[in-house]
Amino acid sequence: MEGEREAVKARDFDAIVGPWIEPGYRLAVAMLRDPDEAQDAVQEAAVKAWRSLERLRDSDQARAWFLSIVANQCRSTMRRRWWSVVRLPSRDAAAGSPEEPAVQYVDLDRAMRRLSHDDRAILHLFYFLDLPIDEVARVIGISAGAAKTRIYRAVHRLRPELELMEEDLR
Amino acid sequence: MTIREDVRNHFEREAAHHPAPQGLRAATLSHARGRGIEKRSAQWVAGVVAAVLAVAIVAGLVAVGGYRRAHNVPAVRPSPSASPLHPTVKGPIPTGVPVVLYWRTVAADGLYAASWGGAVYKVATLPVYQGLVTQSPDGSRVAVGFIAYDTTTAAPEPLPFGPNPSVTVTWADDSRHLCQVRVVGGDGSPSDISVGLPGSPEVKLARLGVNVQQSPGPTVLACSYLNRKVVVAQVGFGRDTHDLWVLNWDTGAVEYHRTYRVPTKYGVIDGTFTVASPDAQYVAETDAVTGSATIRRLADDTLVAHLDGEEVHGFSWHGDRVVAAPRLPNVDLVNSATSDPAVVDWRTGKTEWKAPVGAVFGGRLAAQPDGSGIALDLRTGTHGAIWMIGSDGAGRQVDSDIQFLVTGLIGLV
Numbered sequence: 001m002e003g004e005r006e007a008v009k010a011r012d013f014d015a016i017v018g019p020w021i022e023p024g025y026r027l028a029v030a031m032l033r034d035p036d037e038a039q040d041a042v043q044e045a046a047v048k049a050w051r052s053l054e055r056l057r058d059s060d061q062a063r064a065w066f067l068s069i070v071a072n073q074c075r076s077t078m079r080r081r082w083w084s085v086v087r088l089p090s091r092d093a094a095a096g097s098p099e100e101p102a103v104q105y106v107d108l109d110r111a112m113r114r115l116s117h118d119d120r121a122i123l124h125l126f127y128f129l130d131l132p133i134d135e136v137a138r139v140i141g142i143s144a145g146a147a148k149t150r151i152y153r154a155v156h157r158l159r160p161e162l163e164l165m166e167e168d169l170r
Numbered sequence: 171m172t173i174r175e176d177v178r179n180h181f182e183r184e185a186a187h188h189p190a191p192q193g194l195r196a197a198t199l200s201h202a203r204g205r206g207i208e209k210r211s212a213q214w215v216a217g218v219v220a221a222v223l224a225v226a227i228v229a230g231l232v233a234v235g236g237y238r239r240a241h242n243v244p245a246v247r248p249s250p251s252a253s254p255l256h257p258t259v260k261g262p263i264p265t266g267v268p269v270v271l272y273w274r275t276v277a278a279d280g281l282y283a284a285s286w287g288g289a290v291y292k293v294a295t296l297p298v299y300q301g302l303v304t305q306s307p308d309g310s311r312v313a314v315g316f317i318a319y320d321t322t323t324a325a326p327e328p329l330p331f332g333p334n335p336s337v338t339v340t341w342a343d344d345s346r347h348l349c350q351v352r353v354v355g356g357d358g359s360p361s362d363i364s365v366g367l368p369g370s371p372e373v374k375l376a377r378l379g380v381n382v383q384q385s386p387g388p389t390v391l392a393c394s395y396l397n398r399k400v401v402v403a404q405v406g407f408g409r410d411t412h413d414l415w416v417l418n419w420d421t422g423a424v425e426y427h428r429t430y431r432v433p434t435k436y437g438v439i440d441g442t443f444t445v446a447s448p449d450a451q452y453v454a455e456t457d458a459v460t461g462s463a464t465i466r467r468l469a470d471d472t473l474v475a476h477l478d479g480e481e482v483h484g485f486s487w488h489g490d491r492v493v494a495a496p497r498l499p500n501v502d503l504v505n506s507a508t509s510d511p512a513v514v515d516w517r518t519g520k521t522e523w524k525a526p527v528g529a530v531f532g533g534r535l536a537a538q539p540d541g542s543g544i545a546l547d548l549r550t551g552t553h554g555a556i557w558m559i560g561s562d563g564a565g566r567q568v569d570s571d572i573q574f575l576v577t578g579l580i581g582l583v
Contacts, residue, residue, distance in 0.1 A: 014199050017199065017202075021195040022194060025194060026181070030181060042194075046199065068276060108176055127174050127177040141573070141574075153504050156504050158173070
């Protein structure tokens with residue numbers, strides 16, 4: 001009986017959580033900017049999702065539910081990573097890829113890297129994953145109104161920085 | 171190129187730099203299934219081993235006559251509630267004890283409650299993933315999605331509306347009624363403001379304001395069943411208030427209306443950030459240009475206090491004390507002032523409490539029902555903590571390593 005129950009749970013788990021593993025990884029990369037740590041965060045989030053699968057009452061909510069676990073796991077990782085405040089971007093990340101000569105992207109990428117991990121998460125969810133504002137709010141754990149304000153603030157932080165850089169180049 | 175395209179391109183380049191590892195999905199699912207089962211087994215084994223060891227130690231102490239003496243030395247009790255980061259959790263919330271809810275972790279069993287005396291309780295496990303959580307002022311209930319739950323028993327009760335993502339609720343000061351804002355249509359449409367009780371139909375008070383994409387739009391600042399008033403603000407992109415209305419709870423009549431200066435175009439620093447006291451008697455207006463705040467008594471539209479170089483984040487229950495933080499003039503309202511928060515009695519101008527050096531206001535606060543206490547979250551680095559400031563101005567940290575307060579005042583954080 002126990003074995004059968006585990007098998008059913010495993011099947012449900014794969015069907016419900018499976019489609020959101022890669023989006024979860026992408027969100028974790030956006031927040032942590034480190035592919036190895038992102039993979040660890042998604043793995044740990046998946047373990048937590050497995051253990052709390054019974055609490056997910058509506059599988060339509062699976063995307064927001066799993067991404068919110070990933071976001072929380074990333075925040076825990078950041079909290080543990082006390083050295084992150086003095087950590088410099090890796091040489092690869094700072095210089096850009098040699099295969100990508102698009103110099104005009106460098107300033108934007110640099111500006112994005114200067115945003116907080118929560119700001120990058122909220123922009124990733126809204127602009128890249130195209131989540132509706134209510135779902136962005138659920139993932140981050142705030143109200144829809146607060147999510148709108150934070151998107152605006154994040155964009156605001158991004159734009160002035162870009163303008164400033166353009167001025168610096170003149 | 172639009173900001174959406176800019177941001178999308180950035181994340182697409184990031185995805186190209188750091189593609190998902192091959193087999194990520196299968197490996198992650200398999201790892202989770204394995205670890206989940208293994209952890210449960212390990213926890214069970216560890217529990218059995220701990221119990222056996224405890225029995226053996228107690229038996230040994232009794233045998234050598236040392237059991238009584240053991241009470242005379244400080245005992246180390248390895249229980250989860252004795253964590254050095256968290257205070258002892260006293261079990262479920264006792265009936266009738268007002269509490270402030272907060273998240274240790276954002277999960278179904280991650281909600282905790284602090285009484286105004288500083289005791290910490292565990293909130294019943296709730297299906298928090300089904301929606302946003304807003305607490306009643308006394309913490310006895312939370313609204314999750316379109317259900318109200320008792321925070322001690324988890325007993326559900328339907329809110330006065332069905333599943334509808336365009337409704338935002340705020341608990342009233344009696345902790346039983348609710349104020350609701352419902353977006354009527356699409357972009358550019360107004361909102362309906364209504365009041366109601368869980369389990370009963372809502373009563374519509376007014377249709378006002380406008381909803382523009384990414385703007386909070388019509389927002390309830392205070393919902394007072396006891397004073398029969400609802401304070402609603404039209405909030406713009408950058409926390410700026412365009413209009414403020416006071417509605418009569420019984421008739422929906424507009425008892426007060428004020429319009430504020432608004433930024434004329436993107437990049438222009440102007441506007442006013444407003445918060446209201448929970449009893450709907452006062453509103454604090456922080457001006458982006460002057461970087462100062464005024465306190466306005468709504469009953470007679472009189473300015474009763476001026477806080478020079480301060481942003482006001484919220485009030486105590488009857489509006490006599492505010493949480494304020496130093497603010498510079500000509501700073502965009504979108505940047506809230508959070509460093510060096512303090513509790514100020516605006517009637518005397520006396521600063522009653524100041525946050526520890528280096529701590530910043532996390533953005534959420536709660537007022538002690540019918541009292542003068544204020545609870546707020548403070549952040550030091552990436553660590554959050556819940557603090558309570560009593561009527562005597564003494565502040566104390568109640569719990570640490572928290573995510574944030576629930577409160578009924580979310581929306582403008």
